[in-house]
Amino acid sequence: MRTNYTRGLLLAVFGCIFWGASGIGGQYLLLNRGVSPFWLTGSRLVLSGVILLALDRVLTGRNPYDFWRDKDLRLPMIAFGIIGMLGTQFLYFATIKESNAAVSTILQYLMALFIVLWVCLRERRLPTPREIFCTTVAIAGTVLIVTGGRWDALAVSAKALVLGILSAAAAAFYTVQPRPMILRWGARLVVGWGMLTGGLVCLPFAQPWNYDLPHDLPFLGAFAFVILVGTVLAFWFYIASIQYVPPQVTGILGAIEPLSSILFSMICFGLSFGLVETAGIALILGAVFALGRA
Numbered sequence: 315m316r317t318n319y320t321r322g323l324l325l326a327v328f329g330c331i332f333w334g335a336s337g338i339g340g341q342y343l344l345l346n347r348g349v350s351p352f353w354l355t356g357s358r359l360v361l362s363g364v365i366l367l368a369l370d371r372v373l374t375g376r377n378p379y380d381f382w383r384d385k386d387l388r389l390p391m392i393a394f395g396i397i398g399m400l401g402t403q404f405l406y407f408a409t410i411k412e413s414n415a416a417v418s419t420i421l422q423y424l425m426a427l428f429i430v431l432w433v434c435l436r437e438r439r440l441p442t443p444r445e446i447f448c449t450t451v452a453i454a455g456t457v458l459i460v461t462g463g464r465w466d467a468l469a470v471s472a473k474a475l476v477l478g479i480l481s482a483a484a485a486a487f488y489t490v491q492p493r494p495m496i497l498r499w500g501a502r503l504v505v506g507w508g509m510l511t512g513g514l515v516c517l518p519f520a521q522p523w524n525y526d527l528p529h530d531l532p533f534l535g536a537f538a539f540v541i542l543v544g545t546v547l548a549f550w551f552y553i554a555s556i557q558y559v560p561p562q563v564t565g566i567l568g569a570i571e572p573l574s575s576i577l578f579s580m581i582c583f584g585l586s587f588g589l590v591e592t593a594g595i596a597l598i599l600g601a602v603f604a605l606g607r608a
Contacts, residue, residue, distance in 0.1 A: 319558060321558050322556070322558025323555070323567070325551045325554050326551070326552055326559065326563070326568075329548050329549070329553075330548075330552065330567060330571040331570060331574045332547050333548045333552070333571045334570070334571045334575035334577070335544065335578050336539065336543055338575075339537070340354065340544065342536045343533070343536050349525075350525075352519055352521075353525055355400070355513075355516055355520065356516035356519070356520030357522050358541055358545045359399060359513030359545070360509070360510060360513035361513075362506075362509050362513075362549070363505075363511075365506075365542075365546050366503070366506030367503065369506075373502075378503060378507070381503060387494075387499075390492075390494070390495060391507055391511060394488060394492050395511025396511065396512055396515055397484055397491075398491060398492070398512070399511070399513075399549075400512030400513070400516050401481075402422075402481060402484040402488055405477055406422055408481075409421060409477040412471060413470050413471065413474035417470050417474060419456065420460055420461075421477075421478025421482055422481045422485055423453060423456045424478075425489065427449055427453070428483055428486035429490060429564075430562045430565070432561075433490075433560065433561060433562050451604075452566050452568075452601040453569070454594075455573075455596070455597030455598035455601065456594065458590050458591060458593055458594030458597065459573060459595065460572055461590075463588075463590035485568075486565065489553070489556065489561050489565050489568075490561045492504050492508065492556075493561065496553065496556065496557055497557065501553050501557065504553070505550050505554075509549070552564065555567075566601055569598045569602075576591065
């Protein structure tokens with residue numbers, strides 16, 4: 315039992331680290347190569363979904379289409395793909411457009427609070443002291459890391475606030491909702507179909523066929539990194555973790571994403587940080603340590 319819990323923690327941690335690392339590639343594509351958020355979202359979901367489904371076929375030998383014979387799971391899968399996979403990413407980018415990346419990151423990470431509240435309502439209980447401590451500390455650490463103590467960066471319009479809260483709700487949804495499907499079919503197949511479903515809905519808006527994109531090695535390398543590491547492995551590992559640990563634990567561990575993003579930015583771009591960011595890192599690591607002792 316303890317081994318499964320540790321496995322779940324490691325899956326969530328590495329999933330979030332891969333998300334943070336993919337931000338480097340995403341930043342390069344969006345800011346340096348003129349790629350639109352819609353194009354990147356639609357393309358990464360469709361390609362990653364196809365890769366995961368093909369991988370599941372090779373490793374298990376089963377037909378991925380067998381999933382859709384399970385009539386009870388058809389609507390949940392469609393909801394997971396559109397609300398969870400597509401909704402989270404679209405709302406995150408929409409919040410950035412109305413505010414900035416710091417605001418969007420903090421508001422989306424409110425998912426940890428939503429997950430704890432949802433679990434408590436479902437189980438008809440109050441949050442445990444550990445849940446309150448870890449959620450509060452992780453949110454505080456995230457705020458310190460993404461703002462660096464520059465509180466003027468958090469000036470936010472009503473529209474950005476609504477979009478950010480919806481983004482957090484969508485992120486909480488994809489952490490909690492697919493658990494029954496994953497227990498029956500496995501994370502790889504469920505995440506693959508969720509990505510492909512959300513991506514196909516996004517394609518008419520993204521219209522990747524209208525883009526004349528470069529094909530040089532830096533572009534292709536960054537795009538491949540975002541697909542394979544930042545999408546396939548990140549979502550697969552993160553969502554697979556809910557087989558072994560409660561969703562509120564997985565949600566709290568999501569704070570590792572902005573932490574890893576900062577650390578990778580230091581390595582790749584020479585980004586420096588001070589006492590405030592260091593305090594944020596310490597708070598997040600403290601929350602992770604407390605969860606690890608559960």
